[in-house]
Amino acid sequence: MRYTPRTIPSLATLALLSAGLVLTLGPLAWMLVTAFTDPAALEQSPPRYGSWSLENFRLLFGGGRILGWTLNSLLTSAAITAGQLLFNALAAFSFSVGRFRGRETLFWVVLASMMVPGQIVMLPLFLFLSRWGLIDSLWAVVLPSLAAPFGIYMIRQYMDSIPRQLQEAARMDGAGEFDIFRHIYFPLSMPILATSGIFIFIAQWNAFLWPLVTLNTESSYTLPVGLATMQDQQIMDYGLLMAGATFAALPMVLIFMLFSRHLLEGMRSGAVQ
Amino acid sequence: MQTPAWLKEAVFYQIMPDRFRRGSPSGNDPAGPAEPRHPGATGPLPASCGAAWRRRNGIVLLVLLLTLLFAGHASAVEIEIWDYPRWLEPGETIDRFAWMKKQIRAFEAENPGIRVRLTELTWNRGDEKLKIAALGGRFPDIAPGTVPLLFIREGLIEPMDAYLEPGDREDYLPGALEAYTVDGKLYGWPWYMGGQLLYVNRSTFASAGVELPPDGRWTPETFVGKLMQVKAWQQGRDGHFPLGIYFQKNETANFPFILQFGGIWPGLDVAGKAGNGDISSGIDWLRGLIAEGLAPADTGGRQSNDIWTAFAREHRIAAGAFGLWGVKALTDKYPMDFELMHFPAPAGRPSGSFLGISGLYVFHRDDPERMRAAAKFARHITGAARQKDLVRYTQFPTRRSAGNIYAGNRHMTRAWEILQEGRTVPSDARWPQMDEEIEQAVQNALLGRVPTQAAISGAKERISALLARHQGSVTSDIRSGSLFGRAFLWLFPIVLVAALFARQAHLLMLLPAVTVLGLFLVYPLLDAILLAFRDYRLGEVGGFTLGNFQRVFADTKFVHACWNTGLYTLVVVSVNTATALIAASLIHGLTGRLKSIYRALYYLPGVASVVVISMVWRWLFNTEVGLFNTALRAIGLPAVGWLTNPDVAFISVLLTGILRSPGGAILIYLAALGNIPKSLYEAADLEGASPLQRWWHITVPLLKQTTMFLLITGAIDGMQVFAQVLMLTDGGPGSATEVIVHRVYTAAFRDFDFGLSSAMALLLFAGILTVTLLQRRFGGQTEMELA
Helix, strand or coil: CCCCCCHHHHHHHHHHHHHHHHHHHHHHHHHHHHHCECHHHHCCCCCCCCCECCHHHHHHHHCCHHHHHHHHHHHHHHHHHHHHHHHHHHHHHHHHHCCCCCHHHHHHHHHHHHHCCHHHHHHHHHHHHHHCCCCCCHHHHHHHHCCCHHHHHHHHHHHHCCCHHHHHHHHHCCCCHHHHHHHHHHHHCHHHHHHHHHHHHHHHHHCCHHHHHHCCCHHHCCHHHHHHHCCCCCCCCHHHHHHHHHHHHHHHHHHHHHHHHHHHHHHHCCCCC | CCHHHHHHHHHHHHCCCCHHHHCCHHHHCCCCCCCCCCCCCCCCCCCCCCCCHHHHHHHHHHHHHHHHHHHHHHCCEEEEEEECCCCCCCCCCCCCCHHHHHHHHHHHHHCCCEEEEEEECCCCCHHHHHHHHHHCCCCCCEEEECCCHHHHHCCCECCCHHHCCCCHHHHECHHHHHHCEECCEECCEEEEEEEEEEEEEHHHHHHCCCCCCCCCCCCHHHHHHHHHHHHHHHCCCCCCEEEECCCCCCCCCCHHHHHCCCCECCCCCCCCCCCCCECHHHHHHHHHHHHCCCCCCCHHHCCHHHHHHHHHHCCCEEEEEEECHHHHHCCCCCCCCEEEECCCCCCCCCCCCEEEEEEEEEECCCCHHHHHHHHHHHHHHCCHHHHHHHHHCCCEECEHHHCCCCCCCHHHHHHHHHHCCCECCCCCCCHHHHHHHHHHHHHHHHCCCCCHHHHHHHHHHHHHHHHHCCCCCCHHHHHHCCHHHHHHHHHHHHHHHHHHHHCCHHHHHHHHHHHHHHHHHHHHHHHHHHHHCEEEECCEEEEECCHHHHHHHHCHHHHHHHHHHHHHHHHHHHHHHHHHHHHHHHHHHCCHHHHHHHHHHHHHHHHCCHHHHHHHHHHHHCCCCCHHHHHHHHCCCCCCCCCCCHHHHHHHHHHHHHCCCCHHHHHHHHHHHHCCCHHHHHHHHHCCCCHHHHHHHHHHHHCHHHHHHHHHHHHHHHCCCCHHHHHHCCCCCCCCCCCHHHHHHHHHHCCCCHHHHHHHHHHHHHHHHHHHHHHHHHHHHHHHHHC
8 A cells, every 4th residue: 555544634635724824824924925916907997907117116115204213123023032031031030039028028019010901000000101201202103012921931930940049159259149140041031031032122113002192103113013104194095004014014024034033932931921 | 810919019029110210201292391401601701800809790690681692582492283184286296284284384583482393193183082092191282173172171272362463353254263262261262164065966967857946046945856856866786876975973964854853962051052942853754864874774874985986986876075175175186076065954943054163273282482483383383375375175274365266166156155144163171071972872862772762862961961071171180190109108218228228139130120010010000099089081080989880881972892892802712713723734644845834825815914904904995996895896796885884884893803814823723733742633534433423523622722722811811802893893884893992092092081981990900810810710820731
């Protein structure tokens, strides 16, 4: 027999899996097709496809706005990633190494705050930040995200697995707590920090509701907010919209390609929350 | 769980307002007063002593005084204007702000002491965002729009009477001046006048052999008669209709149809505003048109851009109501032989198009010089000379001295005639909320979801309640700070001292994260709970009450939103978990490269944002030109109102949720699959079990924990569904796709009913908490195992 029983289900498997991919990747493929189609052909009735052009992208970048939005997105995502990693790592270190009264209680509070959905604090936070005059500035997006309970939890779990002997030895040599953090725990936690950082970056790049509420003028928009408002009064220019969507998705796909190992590893350790 | 203990701990460690860390907040405040620059200021003058001390001193003083005066004059006053994109200047292809920028440059050259900064708004959600920003204290000096009743009531707008120059008053058309006058004061500079008119495709009517009345007037009967003729000619081809109608918020275009019999807005039929009857006769008339097939069956769900595409681009619809901008678009972008018509009206009644006066208004500032500069610039931009440029915008000037800029333009001349019989929306700051109620009632009635009378009386009830409220200022209250805010400020020094006394390295390292979490998570949470029990909304800032929760359950939209959210969670989460399980099992059976490729491809769509994915779906679902309907038409099937038909719209939303690859879940399943010992399968093989049997009897039961975990975390996510709905349907048609978070968002940032919004958010929180506790009960272990 040429076909072992193992390979026949395998062919069916491939067919099934590919069918699933057509459904989930289909919309993205359609986005690419539309983005690279000549706008004049899209204006036909019914729209014609097959004449490729970069005209949509020319229009997209011609206004110059999308570059500003991209810059805002980059700034906020980078600032939040850096800040959150540092603050989370510091807190995780104290929770993991520190011996102070109320440590576990406080840790429990931090864990519990994981359950608070963003929408419930959205309004009071908006009122609060507007009192400080921070509405419509990137600070409003960055500040509330500079620490996250899940990140603290994740990094602490990791740091708990670092042998205690290391810090004890360092302390013998007269190292302070900050030295132990900087020279031992921070470098040793690199794998989890990398995974965590990629997740934070992607999440911030895609963040929508909070930036939508706090950023109110075109020059402060991040990419998702800008995209959501990117249509004229009545006339929907879908070629342009799809070009914008493509441009916004591109960096994430690149990050995914570059760091897929970290990402998938992180996912597997239950990091996506 | 000892609540008092952790609360104490939290308050103790987590409070640390960042004002004191970052320095004065005004440094970061883009709206803060502009620092006057002193380019002319010189250094201190050398004070040499001499006999003529007195004289010297006098000269020094004089020089100082002059320097100060000079500096005072040279220091630029900076003002900020927010504006929408306008028209393209000749030769421009992209920048719709080029005209404004040119005017700013010219103005700055004429007024060396004034600098003008332009902030570009977008039309889409621009109005909403302007309101949110202004109430949040971030407002420009000058903003565009119709008379800003809301801001006037909040005391944010400066009357312009003092800045009018002789002859200005006489120069404005009386209607324009009136539109910006509230309580006898002029609150802005009228710029242009537009309106919404009935457009008719002349060639379609001609092909159908239907003659248009030469004076552009028709009674409802002749109107219907002509539409019937067009319909007969169209022969019921799919998607072809004589008339297109839409009702959505901020769109008054089609109101003349329902007001033609003299109807009065529900809730406004108080003494002194008597008309003959409510708007139900108009709605029933429209329902009649729909029943006759003269307008699409999903009329209530269609949006203006659906109708516009069908009319201007696809020529499927022969008549529709659009703003004056259509004249320009039908000349340049979509050339068409069209005609502007009066809305149908019984003989002797005005046709009653809606018209709107737009202008610039000036926000109040304490700096009189800045006020003067802003007023001057607003007056300049809206001046008669600049109004001549409106010819490129197809809007009418508001100043007589701009002259007739449309002489010889047939359409604009007709438009002017029609608008003479026009009307405006009620002059009330709460009109946007009233409008939303009315639009929704009309939508529901037209869609046949609710009987006309019931829809109207529902709207009437809600509008009356809205109008009965006491009017107050919420802005001042936002500024003054909440109870908690003040308590926190008092607590701050105590915490600081405590933190310093502790002198613990670990506590210090904890401080940044704990500060952020305390300030931006715990404190707002406590504040949200407080808000939910306070009567805190635009127009009323009251004391503690349970009324919000009563109103939550009386809010039909919220009740609908709960059902939808529940359904979404149930369907999307169970389907996604099931597909993830199947996909993961299949991928697990693969080996090597193939395995990692499929794994990556399944995860890939997960990194694209919901916004991006939703934009694509919206394009696919487009009624007129989307891929799905284009394909359906190509094979001769009727088009589906994917997002416009209320019976289909929510299914479409579900579809987008289901077809989002559950990449994360697949990976978690894959990890769990790797942990199943091979020996179990070998035993099953010995008993001759088929692969399917092995999967069903071994794999699925062993993954129960993981499945439970994914179901519960999925449910927590599903309950917070928002972005899809906002992007795809904005909760419509009617309230067919309303979900909880969307309602929380609209209650807070469109209706500015903060108490109600917080109460709804709190209920959502309670729901999520319940599910989370379920997780701890049933699925908690898995998370730990995997980590």
